[in-house]
Amino acid sequence: MTDIKIKITDRDGVLHEIDAPTDMNMNLMEVVRSYELAPEGTIGICGGMAMCASCQCYVVSDHELPEMGDDEEAMLSEAFNVKDNSRLGCQLHITEDMDGLEVELAPEEV
Amino acid sequence: MIKTDILIIGAGPTGLFAVFEAGLLKLKCHLIDALPQAGGQCSEIYPKKPIYDIPGFPEVLAGELVDNLMEQIKPFQPGFTLGERAETIKKLDDGSFLVTTNKGTEHNAPIVAIAGGLGSFEPRKPLLENISKFEDNGVAYMIKDPEVYRNKKVVIAGGGDSALDWSIFLANIASQVTLVHRRNEFRGALDSVEKVQELKNQGKINLITPAEIISLNGDDTLESVLVRKISNANEEILLEVDDFIPLFGLSPKLGPIGDWGLEIEKNAIKVNTFDYQTNIPGIFAIGDVNTYPGKLKLILCGFHEATLMCQSAFQIIFPDKKYVMKYTTVGGVSGFDGSTKEAPKAVVKAIE
Ligand SMILES: Cc1cc2nc3c(=O)[nH]c(=O)nc-3n(C[C@H](O)[C@H](O)[C@H](O)COP(=O)(O)OP(=O)(O)OC[C@H]3O[C@@H](n4cnc5c(N)ncnc54)[C@H](O)[C@@H]3O)c2cc1C
Ligand code: FES
Numbered sequence: 001m002t003d004i005k006i007k008i009t010d011r012d013g014v015l016h017e018i019d020a021p022t023d024m025n026m027n028l029m030e031v032v033r034s035y036e037l038a039p040e041g042t043i044g045i046c047g048g049m050a051m052c053a054s055c056q057c058y059v060v061s062d063h064e065l066p067e068m069g070d071d072e073e074a075m076l077s078e079a080f081n082v083k084d085n086s087r088l089g090c091q092l093h094i095t096e097d098m099d100g101l102e103v104e105l106a107p108e109e110v
Numbered sequence: 111m112i113k114t115d116i117l118i119i120g121a122g123p124t125g126l127f128a129v130f131e132a133g134l135l136k137l138k139c140h141l142i143d144a145l146p147q148a149g150g151q152c153s154e155i156y157p158k159k160p161i162y163d164i165p166g167f168p169e170v171l172a173g174e175l176v177d178n179l180m181e182q183i184k185p186f187q188p189g190f191t192l193g194e195r196a197e198t199i200k201k202l203d204d205g206s207f208l209v210t211t212n213k214g215t216e217h218n219a220p221i222v223a224i225a226g227g228l229g230s231f232e233p234r235k236p237l238l239e240n241i242s243k244f245e246d247n248g249v250a251y252m253i254k255d256p257e258v259y260r261n262k263k264v265v266i267a268g269g270g271d272s273a274l275d276w277s278i279f280l281a282n283i284a285s286q287v288t289l290v291h292r293r294n295e296f297r298g299a300l301d302s303v304e305k306v307q308e309l310k311n312q313g314k315i316n317l318i319t320p321a322e323i324i325s326l327n328g329d330d331t332l333e334s335v336l337v338r339k340i341s342n343a344n345e346e347i348l349l350e351v352d353d354f355i356p357l358f359g360l361s362p363k364l365g366p367i368g369d370w371g372l373e374i375e376k377n378a379i380k381v382n383t384f385d386y387q388t389n390i391p392g393i394f395a396i397g398d399v400n401t402y403p404g405k406l407k408l409i410l411c412g413f414h415e416a417t418l419m420c421q422s423a424f425q426i427i428f429p430d431k432k433y434v435m436k437y438t439t440v441g442g443v444s445g446f447d448g449s450t451k452e453a454p455k456a457v458v459k460a461i462e
Contacts, residue, residue, distance in 0.1 A: 049156065051156075078292065080236065
C-alpha cells in the first residue's frame with residue numbers, strides 16, 4: 001500500500017478527505033501544503049524544523065502516533081491554542097499506521 | 111529623506127545580493143528591514159543550520175552565508191534602515207517612489223525592489239486578553255534599548271535563546287528579573303541555561319517554572335502580572351512589575367506590502383519572468399516574496415532574480431545608456447569606496 005486516507009479539517013472548518021503517500025518521505029505538514037489546504041506562508045514557515053508551530057494540528061481520531069520528541073514538546077510548550085491532543089504536523093511522518101487519521105488544523109496565530 | 115537608486119525592501123539573502131549586482135552597474139542601494147539585523151530567514155530562523163545547495167559551497171551555515179554576503183557587498187556601501195517596517199509607498203510627480211516606514215523614516219528612489227521573503231517578521235504575541243492595551247506601556251516584544259529597564263522590575267516569558275539571553279543581560283540592569291516558562295526545560299544554548307541557573311542560585315534571577323502568565327493588570331500602565339504554576343495545585347502568584355517582555359519568537363506576515371496595489375496571488379506578488387517587475391512599473395519583487403509559473407523558493411533563485419532585476423533597473427534609470435554585461439573576472443569589481451578588485455594580469459617579459 002502506498003496511499004492512505006486522512007481526514008483534515010482546515011481552518012475554515014471544511015473537511016477534506018485526502019490520499020497521502022507513504023512512500024515519499026512526507027510529513028503531515030507537507031501533505032497539507034501539497035493539497036493547498038492552508039494559504040501559502042501560513043503553514044510550514046520553519047520548513048518542518050519544529051521551530052514555528054505554524055503546522056500545529058489537533059488529532060481527533062484515536063490513532064496511536066509516535067511519541068513526541070524533545071523539539072516538538074518544547075515548541076508546543078511555547079505555542080498558542082495548544083490542547084491535550086495538539087501535535088506538530090511536520091513531526092508526523094506519514095506511515096501506513098496512520099490510515100484513517102483525522103486531524104484539525106489549529107488556528108493561525110495572528 | 112534617504113535618497114538612493116534602488117530601494118530594497120528586505121535584507122534577506124536576495125536583497126543583499128541585489129546590492130552586489132546593482133553595484134556592478136554603478137547603482138547605489140539602500141535596504142529597509144523590519145528585523146534589527148540583516149539576513150532574513152537565514153539569520154532569524156536557522157543561522158546555525160547548514161545549507162547544502164548553494165553552488166560552490168558543499169556546506170555553509172546560514173549565518174555564515176549572510177556574513178559572506180555582507181562582506182561581498184561592503185565595497186558598494188549600502189545604507190540600512192533596520193528595525194523598521196516599510197509601511198506606505200507613494201509615486202511622486204517625478205516618477206520616483208516615496209517609501210515611509212512605521213517609524214516615519216522616508217526613502218526616495220526611482221526603483222523599488224521588494225525582497226520581502228515571507229513578509230516582515232512580527233513578534234508572536236501571547237493570547238492575553240488586554241495585552242494590546244499595555245503595548246508600549248509596560249509590554250514590549252523586542253528589546254531595543256536595555257537601559258529602559260534600569261532599576262525596573264521585569265518579567266520575561268519564554269523558553270528559547272532570546273528569553274535566556276535577555277534574562278542574563280537584564281540581571282545586571284533591572285532591579286528584579288523574573289523568568290517564567292511553561293516547562294522546566296529550556297531550549298537554548300547549554301551555556302545560557304547554565305548561566306541562568308547560576309544567576310538563579312545567586313538570587314539575581316527569579317525563575318518560575320513550569321508556569322504561565324494568565325493575566326496583566328493595571329490602569330493605564332502595567333502594574334502587575336498574574337502567574338499560574340502548572341501543577342496540580344495550580345498555585346497563582348501575583349507579581350508587581352514595571353515591564354513584561356514575552357519572547358515567543360517571530361512569525362513573518364506579508365503585512366502592509368499587501369495593500370500597495372500590487373497583484374497578489376497566494377500571499378506572494380505576481381511578477382513577469384523577464385525582469386521580475388510587478389504590475390506597477392518601477393516596482394520589482396524578487397526572492398521568496400514573488401510568484402510566477404514554476405517559482406521555487408530557494409536562495410539560488412533569489413540570487414538569479416536579483417541579477418536580472420538590476421539590468422532592467424539600470425535601463426529605467428538610464429534609458430539612453432547601453433550596458434553590456436561584463437564578467438567580474440574580466441571587469442573586476444570597483445567599489446564606491448574607491449576599492450578595486452581585479453584578476454592579476456600576467457607579467458609579460460621579453461625573452462632574449
Ligand atoms: C528552516 C529553513 C531552511 C531553509 N533551507 C534552505 C536551503 O537549504 N536552501 C535554500 O536555497 N533555501 C532554504 N530555505 C529558504 C530560504 O531561506 C529562502 O528562500 C530565502 O531566505 C529567501 O530570501 P529572501 O531574501 O527572498 O527573503 P527572506 O530571507 O525571507 O528575507 C526577507 C526580509 O524582508 C523583510 N521584510 C519583509 N517585509 C518587510 C517590510 N514591509 N518592511 C521591512 N522589512 C520587510 C523581512 O523582515 C526579512 O528579513 C530555508 C528556509 C527555512 C525557513
Ligand atoms: S513547520 Fe514549523 S513547526 Fe512544523
